[in-house]
Amino acid sequence: MKRKMRLITSVLALTMATSALTACGSDTKKDAANTPAPGKTADAGAKDTITALLPPVSPNFQKTFDQISKEFTEKYPNLTLKIEPASWEDVKQKLDTQVNAGSPPDIAFGGSETIPKYLQQGLLMDISDVITPEMSGDYDKTPLEYMKKGNALYGLPAYMEVHALGGNKEFLEKAGIDWKKIQQNGWTYDEFREAIKKGVVKEGDKTRYGFVFATKGVAAIDYLAIMAKNAGMPHKFTKDMKYAYTSKNYLGLLKDLRQLIDDGSMPKELSSVDAGKRWNMLLTGQTMVTGKGLAVFENSAKTNNAKIKANDGSAVKDSIPLDYIVLPAPTFQGAKASSSTVVDGYLTFRGKKDPTAEHKANVMKAAYFLSSGKVAATTNNDLFAAQITQSGKKEAANMKVDRNPDNIAAVENMLKNATPARSDIPTELEAKAIKLETEVIIPKLQAVLAGELKPEAMYEAVKAAAIQTFGADGVVKD
Structure with missing residues (x-):
């Protein structure tokens, strides 16, 4: 009888141990599913x-x-x-x-x-x-x-x-610009060009520009890349893997961007404007519209407004209250909107x-x-x-x-037109495109913005470099 009881006790102990192990195994799987540990619990592993x-x-x-x-x-x-x-x-x-x-x-x-x-x-x-x-x-x-x-x-x-533009609500309304309509329906390059002309205000030796975009340093390629998506070139390569920036639309875009400087709507010194200066120009009332603009700029403007109101000296020097308005980038040459995401x-x-x-x-x-x-x-x-x-x-x-x-x-409206991801473009093609961008496009664009090079000359240089890089059959011909 005692032997039988010991046997029952052993079986029960084994059963309980097995159940405990099973329970632990279940908890471990549950923990792994609910934590960022791939297949491991939070406290597992060596240091x-x-x-x-x-x-x-x-x-x-x-x-x-x-x-x-x-x-x-x-x-x-x-x-x-x-x-x-x-x-x-x-x-x-x-x-x-x-x-x-x-x-x-x-x-x-x-x-x-x-x-x-x-x-x-x-x-x-x-x-x-x-x-x-x-x-x-x-x-x-x-x-x-x-x-x-x-x-x-x-x-x-x-x-x-979305890489958008941003504007000063007060200045937009003083210029008679229906920013709410633009937010919902967008605007063409011609509409954009006329609008920012209205934003130019000269007071003595000071000028408030209609539009400023950062084009120096880490932002060197942003201006051109963002606008290119809205000019019929949503990606650097077409679906049949032809390099897109040899398109006639690219030349048209370069001419348009230079025209905004020639109009006086943008500063002649645009090529020296970096991301920090671009933002300070909006905060200090030196421009009506700026780019590129992310949603965070509204928060940053509110924070600076609070500092101005508190008069504690921590606000950006010479800054003014800013009601920040999100605006879409314009479309070029009749192209569909393709928001830079x-x-x-x-x-x-x-x-x-x-x-x-x-x-x-x-x-x-x-x-x-x-x-x-x-x-x-x-x-x-x-x-x-x-x-x-x-x-x-x-x-x-x-x-x-x-x-x-x-x-x-x-x-939300711009996200409806967001440029889709293209994971199908071969890595070697993208790497070559980035190299071309770094060695040819960025320095040539700086020269165009500075008035040292004609848009046509830049286009021909990019086209020649693209053909050399991708071959005559590897680029868009239109």
Whole structure:
């Protein structure tokens, strides 16, 4: 009888142990599904450090770095997130230097359009094999597609926004411009040209311009690239992989952009205007319309307005109250609107040697932590950008956002015409296009804007370089 009881007790103990193990296994799977750990629980694994190079994504983003690192380690006690801050002007140079040395950070914030460039250098890390369905399912489909090349995934998106223009409401209305109509229906180049002429005001030796766009430094290519999408060239390559910037539309666009300077609507010194100066000119009343403009500018304007009202000396010098209005870019030569959509995010890199499976999974955890949930919700609210993850939307539900409803509607309207992602363009073609852009297009555009080169001469130079790069049959001929 005693032997029988011992046998029953042993069976019961084994059954309970098996049940406990099964329960633990279920909890582990559940935890893995609800955390950014691909197949691992938050406290599993050896100690590891993930490095990240991050610019001021939003006005307050860099102020939260210590808190972000702390909360990441609280979630993953064995992991450390080491963040290196950089300015917008410096981040590209720092990243390029590190990539060229073969020792990039694990994560760097950058535009999805730079993926071909870094992919060509062989140091981007495909994370498609470590991202879980729960994680990938957290993102809106479209922005996630921007981070792909073929079936490979090279990072996670932080936001999807439209490169728009921005205007001073008071100046627009004084010039008799129906900005609400423009927000909903857009405007052609001819309509835009006449409108910004009305915004030019001369007072003594001072001039308020109708339009200013940053064309120096990190913004050197933005002006041309954004406008080209609205000029019948939504991508650098057509669907049959012909380089698009040899089109007659490209020459027409160059002429139009130069014409705005010749009209006096834009400053002759436009080629020296960087992103900071462009924004200061709008804040100080030196221009009616500016570009490129993101939704965050409305928030930045409100913040500066509060400083002006408080008279505490912290506002931008000589700035005036600004009611910021979102405006679409004009369309050129009868082309359909194709809004320049920006998807920036956390690109994932590897060094010269393949990372261990565990380190790769840890980089994935960090990228997901930065681009979802509380971090994403806080950053995107600060940017006035839409949340693109379900976890971010949930966290943002109770966060207040003081945003002009007309601007919200304008952005939503532009997103309807957003330029779609093109993951089908071969990496080698995109890399060659970026090289052509860097070596030919940017310096030639600077010369056109400075009045040192005719648009026709730039067009011929780009055309010749394109034929040399892609071959006579690899470019658009129209």
